[in-house]
Amino acid sequence: MESKKASFLIAMPSLQESLFSKSLILMAEHHSEGALGFIVNHDTGANLAQALRLLDLSSIDGVDLPLLLGGPVQTDFFWLLHEPSARCEGTMLLNQEVYLSPASSILALPVAERPLIFQAGIGYAGWGPGQLDREIVEGSWWEAELDLKLLFETPLEKRWPEAFESLGAHVQDLIDPGDTAGPIFN
Secondary structure (H helix, E strand, C coil): CCCCCCEEEEECHHHCCCCCCCCEEEEEEEECCEEEEEECCCEEEEEHHHHHHHCCCCCCCCCCCEEEECCCEEEEEEEEEECCCCCCCCCEEEECCEEEEEHHHHHCCCHHHCCCEEEEEEEEEEECCCHHHHHHHCCCEEEEECCHHHHHHCCHHHHHHHHHHHCCCCHHHEECCCCCCCCEEC
16 A cells, blocks of 8 residues: 555544544555544644643744644644654655654754744554554544644634535534444435
């Protein structure tokens, strides 16, 4: 399977009883060996400045950014979405305008070389070989193209419903039949 990079996964209502309820996931990798993504609409209640203080790290631009809960895996992994002016060990190119890097790599750079930070988070979502493909077929997720406007211009609480709108669907019209047949619209 060819790797699918830089797309969105939109959680279906059938996931309402899970951590992924109403999640919009920025997918970084999706191939035969598994998948890796970052929830980009769940706020931890902390901000980047608070996280930096807890880690005894120096301040950077964007300190008022909310700290996102990127997923349930490795919640001690601190990541940054940033402009492509810097690339470090562990940096993932999501597209020509956005990179994702471990915060430790970016913060190790001299202040003058640090990129503009767009978003920050902890943890990630991961799937084993074939797992995400099965969940998509079962109707737990919808796939969508990466939309930077949705990622950078839409408030966190509106990202999930607006992701549905971008696909021509309205969340209030979705009915979850509780089976694997997928969504049904009124």
